[in-house]
Amino acid sequence: MRQRQRRTFARLFGSLVLVAAAGLTSIGTSAAPAAADGPRPLGQIVPVPADVSPGGSPYTIGSATRIRVTPGEPEVQRIGAYLAAVLRPSTGYALPITGATGGDGIRLLLGADDEGLGDEGYRLTSAKGSVTVAANTPAGLFHGVQTLRQLLPANVEKKTKQAGPWKIAGGTITDAPRYAYRGAMIDVSRHFFTVAQVERYIDQLALYKINELHLHLSDDQGWRIAIDSWPRLATYGGQTQVGGGKGGFYTKADYQAILDHAASRYMEVVPEIDTPGHSNAALASYAELNCNGVAPPLYTGTHVGFSSLCVPKEVTYAFFDDVVREVAAMTPGRYLHIGGDEAQSTSKEDYDTFMTRAQPVVHKYGKTVMAWHQIVDATPIPGTVAQYWGTTGDEANVAAAAQAGTKLIMSPANRAYLDMKYDAKTTLGTNWAGYVEVDKSYSWDPDTFVKGVPARAVLGVEAPIWSETLSTSAQIEYMAFPRLQGIAELGWSPASTHDWTAYKARLAQQGPRMSALGITYYRSPLVPWV
Template identity: 70%
Template sequence: MFRLLGSLLLVTAAGAFAGGAAPAPRAAATPLDRVIPAPTSVDAGGSPYRITDSTRIRVDGSREARRVGEYLADVLRPSTGYRLPVTTSGSGGIQLRLGKGSFGAEGYRLDSGSKGVTITAAGPSGLFHGVQTLRQLLPAAVEKDSVQPGPWLIAGGTIKDTPRYGWRGAMLDVSRHFFTVDQVKRYIDQLALYKMNKLHLHLSDDQGWRIAIDSWPRLTTYGGSTQVGGGPGGYYTKADYKEIVRYAGSRHLEVVPEIDMPGHTNAALASYAELNCDGVAPPLYTGTEVGFSSLCVDKEVTYDFVDDVVRELAAITPGRYLHIGGDEAHSTSHEDFVKFMDRVQPIVAKYGKTVVGWHQLTGATPVKGALAQYWGLDSTSAEEKAQVAAAARGGTGIVLSPADRIYLDMKYDANTPLGLSWAGYVEVQRAYDWDPGEYLAGVPASAVRGVEAPLWSETISKSADIEYMAFPRLAGVAELGWSPASTHDWGDYRVRLAAQGLRWDAMGIGYYRSPQVPWESVS
């Protein structure tokens, strides 16, 4: 475990800054070990680097490094007021390099000293994640969209960093309430700051179908026409969805689309009568109850429908995964549920995707390579947990989303104005203070693929709602997914988290000011 207690680095201008700038007032650089997620290792020391009007962002000749360099320049220019040209020539400044090393696909090394900062990675995702660390080493005011006074110091030393898990996700329910492309992009940018790499979009449910399917057009024109409580609903055209996928990719997040089935399907059943066993379409639904709808397992048209939906969605999803839901299918018998999953999982594979399902998938027979997303509680039955553990020992990967830990729609406490409480109250410490590798008895640590924080939208209808429920808990989920278990310490984390509040203020994020966190204020 690294701990650099007392490593607050106070620096003076004399001889410390590159670029020949005039001496600055005494200033503090953020210590290298104060970022979130906690890095794998930190070796602090030496003079800091100061970004000035002569700083260049130097990249190697690769297109990938240039893209990351341009992204960094776009982040820094508004607040610093500097030009920060991205160039392949010269030395010093901020350098982004792709090179060999023990970084893995997403890891990086950051070296900082008086002459510059160098981020080295094996791939573009690693460079991008290193840039997020660099952002957090700068004052929070760097996130503002107007020129700020600085100084812009980056502490001296070396960070070596690789993620613990390959799946570090967040789920956004766009079905119960619809969110626009721009609202989704805003959330993507917030996820990227904390090195998340999966955006799970819950695209269909009883209250709304949100993705255009050409072969079944009424899914959106009718099934997408409402939401919880009524209202216009909405849906993504294929061009909209492709833009979300593109934008997520530019932030090194993979979109995982979900079509929930055989339950949570009232929007589809209302759109097409033939999908119902009795051939009668139910009315559209704007409530919040669950478990009452089901595709007709014995009708062949059901599988024609699933094939068309999966085919069209897979064609516009470059990522590896396609989520088929499977939870709360209370209107489907166990026998029918197993029959349905036996038919549907091969369809996903047919179109080149890997199956992900909620952990009820383990009650059927998960196909080879499938992932099960566990959303149970501490109080979930031993039998159900054992079923998940048996699947994990048989080769099914597990993504952990325990509802009473990291469901972001759970209230913080009884006074929280948004959210639900069926899984209990989830304060910031409860969301952070657990170990994914040891959470489920009988599940081998090697079977755990990572963590994901779902945000269901029964009570969430705008970006401000998303942010209030996600922050500060999302940062803790990101750390659980990225950082070594040896770094997980609530006492240390809450101090690092407190400093993030100033950054969220600068970004215009309205977060929950938990009394468990000693929030910092502008001095």
């Protein structure tokens, strides 16, 4: 369904009459902020909608406004409650939720009966008497609610009563994503981040219609998920982090809390257990996983490529099977990521052997294999998804694998890695892939970045953030925002809308919203911030 959705919507909007329909005042370089008491132009959001038809009177949220939801649909009721929780503190209005869908108010209607909207699209219609979000699925309604939030003044995000008025411009937005996979990764291994910190990041990602959360759960510096059959992985291997801090790990209840919060934001969790390299935390926890039977000390540095599971030992595969079994049983999502990058201490022969045995284990427990793009140097089994993190786009082996049927997630490090420094003055992050300013992270096409890769092979995009130098939520946010919004737009909006000049005008309008949400962001000099 997801691939059919993508092709259907590409036909509907491939020619894109967005600029003609919405006018340059909606999304173009001449976009002007709304008057103090007027609504925000209908298309001036991130990601930019696929089709915008402005016109008619705006809808104004007032004391009589009700949130009207499709009756008998608990998920729609929950989305209505989510929206009410956003709007009530800042507007000061009661905004009762009712199952009576007719009449004045904000209407959330399930059953749009529009194949072009697919699984995640929505239609938002605003007029004097009501604003209606309609979709085929609850996920589509949720994404439509994010658009509705952005059409309101930025102060709507605040937790105390604000002045208003709360107007939504008149017209219709018809919108659906370019790619089914629109992800962000957070590395909780180099530095540990609590459940509350991860949930905060999930909420920030949801505003920009990200639908995949990739959790990097194991590495040399720490093992972050409890495994009952190998308990020392977490209790011993999780007790430190880069720089020697106390580390930490998620109990199964903690992990379930993250899963539940992600699900409430219509976000799928992709857990990653990095193998056969990046495995020092596991090797330190269990001596038998080492070829010499001696456990190395815990590691708190930042070098890579020095560790490897012992491929010839059968205990390695018993360990891998147990970990995958438990993680798969906890995780409702489709994917399980097995790493596979920077395995310099694993011989080519051993790497091939390990991946040949590891991939079927993931399949056995009902998950689709995801791995970093080095998996193509082994033999990807049918269905395996490779995550590209190169910088040149010249990798003939990746192109050959894609031509042979391997699907790709695009995360080029010199475009999508959110931990790269913005410039030479940036104090956080690293620059091994170069400096990545906001324009560079936006100005590329996932379908064409790797030469020779057919567009049909690209499932979507992901923005990873590695935490060697990041230990607080504020630091994560500073490096992620505003580059995350650009990756989100590449993943959601039609390719024909991608224009830096128009985008930076819309991105500038996000500054007050991020401030209202308490997001610590980088004020790039390339963006004309409001």
